[in-house]
Amino acid sequence: MKSAVETLNPTRVRLTVEVPFEELKDSLDAAYKKINQQVTVKGFRKGKIPARVIDQRFGRGAVLEEAVNDALPKLYTEAVNEAELNPLGQPEVDITELKDGETLAFTAEVDIRPEIQIPDYSGIEVTVDAVEVTDEDVEKSVEQLRERFASTNPVERAAAEGDVVTIDLEAKVDGEVLPDGVAEGVSYTIGSGELLDGIDEAVTGLEAGGEATFTSQLKGGSAEGKDAEVTVKVTAVAARELPELDDDFAQMASEFDTLDELKADSRKRLENMKQYDQATQAQERVLDELLKLAEVPxxxxxxxxxxxxxxxxxxxxxxxxxxxxxxxxxxxxxxxxxxxxxxxxxxxxxxxxxxxxxxxxxxxxxxxxxxxxxxxxxxxxxxxxxxxxxxxxxxxxxxxxxxxxxxxxxxxxxxxxxxxxxxxxxxxxxxxxxxxxxxxxxxxxxxxxxxxxxxxxxxxxxxxxx
Missing domain, CATH: 1.10.3120 (Trigger factor, domain 2)
Known part of the structure; x- marks a missing residue:
């Protein structure tokens, strides 16, 4: 087999390959064997049809096509290895010559990994955010922990922001109740923004048994994106109570005995998180600088x-x-x-x-x-x-x-x-x-x-x- 490589651009080459016909013998034998298993000729047992009969009945061209399809992947791989190429993706193959008993020639165009010169990266310098944990950061972290240990107690008054209300919902579009537009016993914290737009205003000021109607664009379901008339009924109102921030809370919410120890641990965890974020930021910015330095087709x-x-x-x-x-x-x-x-x-x-x-x-x-x-x-x-x-x-x-x-x-x-x-x-x-x-x-x-x-x-x- 003879092969030559033509560089079309820094990322694409054309292989030209010429193969003596005798190198197709194994593929020709495999082609006859495959056709033998697929066809029936009167007077011959399946799989025992002579090659000359297959040529006569089905044409030598069909055999050559099968043999070439079998041989091309192996011949292409051999040419790629011989040329020491790093191909990307599948080649575009074109058979340029096929002379029965003489030669097979084809070209294959394929993308290759470009040759890259690694630049001197020792001079890269980047700036990242400083690791700074403020008292406000610590207080916010402790407050989030406090929120997780909040309790709720039923109250007999109008609902206000921060309260947890139990509600029933019914949504109508064009006057018809939607098949998936009814929900009962839904627990919702006023001000959380976790349900429909407009619901906070609708339920604020309602006591248990009160109801209101408002219009809202549906965010999901069968009528997603449409404006719906939503009726909301409040069945219960509960006030959220946060535990006192003291040593008892620290013992309840963590492995620490005092609130000061809990805050010190929160500060340390926040510092570790910010250090990790800083390291990630450094890696991202160093990578960006490296990409600027290198020419990559x-x-x-x-x-x-x-x-x-x-x-x-x-x-x-x-x-x-x-x-x-x-x-x-x-x-x-x-x-x-x-x-x-x-x-x-x-x-x-x-x-x-x-x-x-x-x-x-x-x-x-x-x-x-x-x-x-x-x-x-x-x-x-x-x-x-x-x-x-x-x-x-x-x-x-x-x-x-x-x-x-x-x-x-x-x-x-x-x-x-x-x-x-x-x-x-x-x-x-x-x-x-x-x-x-x-x-x-x-x-x-x-x-x-x-x-x-x-x-x-x-x-x-x-x-x-x-």
Missing amino acids: IPEKLLEDEVKTRKHNLEHHQLGQMGLDLAKYLEIQGKTEEEFDAETKEQAVKGIKTQFILDELVNKEKLNVNQEELTEHLMRRAQSSGMSPDQFAQAVVEGGQVPMLVGEVARGKALAVVVEAAKVVDTNGEVVDLEDEEDEAEATEAAAETAEAATEGEAAEEKNEA
């Missing part, structure tokens, strides 16, 4: 597939779960379809660039993923998917997705290398030492999460390379 077909994948995932998964379509989503976001398409393309470009650069860094730095790192990453992915680690691991293995997970961890390690070399300062001008804030395993996993977020939806290449 983007394969057009890969970008097109990636944009389609992102739009499909948004429309059929994320929005579908929220009961929205794309038009409604764009209306809520205040965006035109053109603006949305431009943003999606920009995100897709960033995702592809991120994967290419970090994968190249993995190779350059000879970064490997050990079993412990892979297991930790798998545990996190399982948690975010809502599956148990065993279920998630089984799904990953059965779906052949282990290499994908290994790639995610490796890219995280590559990003961690760049972050470690960068200078990170906070908004107070203080140098941030991220190593003081998280151990190496946590840093790698956090970086993997950041890199994964940047490449999210970047499924086209993964699927095509599988």
Whole structure:
């Protein structure tokens, strides 16, 4: 077999392949065998029809077509390996010559990973938010805990903001009660904004047994988006009572003996959260600076597939779960379809660039993923998917997705290398030492999460390379 490579652009090549006919022997034999199993010729047992009879009855062309279809994938793979190419997606194959008994020639155009020069990233400097926990932050955290331990007691008075009311609802559209427009015994906290627009004003001032009617646009159900006449009847009013903020509360709501100890723990937890957010911010901004430094050609077909994948995932998964379509989503976001398409393309470009650069860094730095790192990453992915680690691991293995997970961890390690070399300062001008804030395993996993977020939806290449 002879093959030659022509570079069409930095991300696409054309392979020209010529194959002596004798190299098609195995595929020809397989073609005759397959046709033998599919056809019947009077006078011959099934599977025992001679090749010359098949040629006469069904045509040599049918045999050659079957043989070429069988041989092409193997011949293409052999040519790719010989040329040491990294193809992306499926090739566009064109048979240019097929002479029976002499030669087969074809061309194959395919996108390839571009050659990338990793820039000097040692000079990257980014600014991140300072870690500052105020007394107000602590008080808010303790107040949220206090809210969780609130009790309710029935009262004989008009309902007011903050009260918990038990209500019956009936919704009508065009004078007809909706099939799904009746609900009884609904518990609602006035001012929470968890039900219909206008309900707070309607129930405020009502005592048990009182009712009111108001108009509201329905947020879901059979008449979603339509204006409905809603009748609400209050059947009970209860006042929420918060526990006193004292040592007794600290003992009831936590493992601490005093309120001061509880507040000190809240402060520490808030500091840890802000430090994690700061580290994530550093990783995101270092990655953005790295992308600015590197020249990365983007394969057009890969970008097109990636944009389609992102739009499909948004429309059929994320929005579908929220009961929205794309038009409604764009209306809520205040965006035109053109603006949305431009943003999606920009995100897709960033995702592809991120994967290419970090994968190249993995190779350059000879970064490997050990079993412990892979297991930790798998545990996190399982948690975010809502599956148990065993279920998630089984799904990953059965779906052949282990290499994908290994790639995610490796890219995280590559990003961690760049972050470690960068200078990170906070908004107070203080140098941030991220190593003081998280151990190496946590840093790698956090970086993997950041890199994964940047490449999210970047499924086209993964699927095509599988």
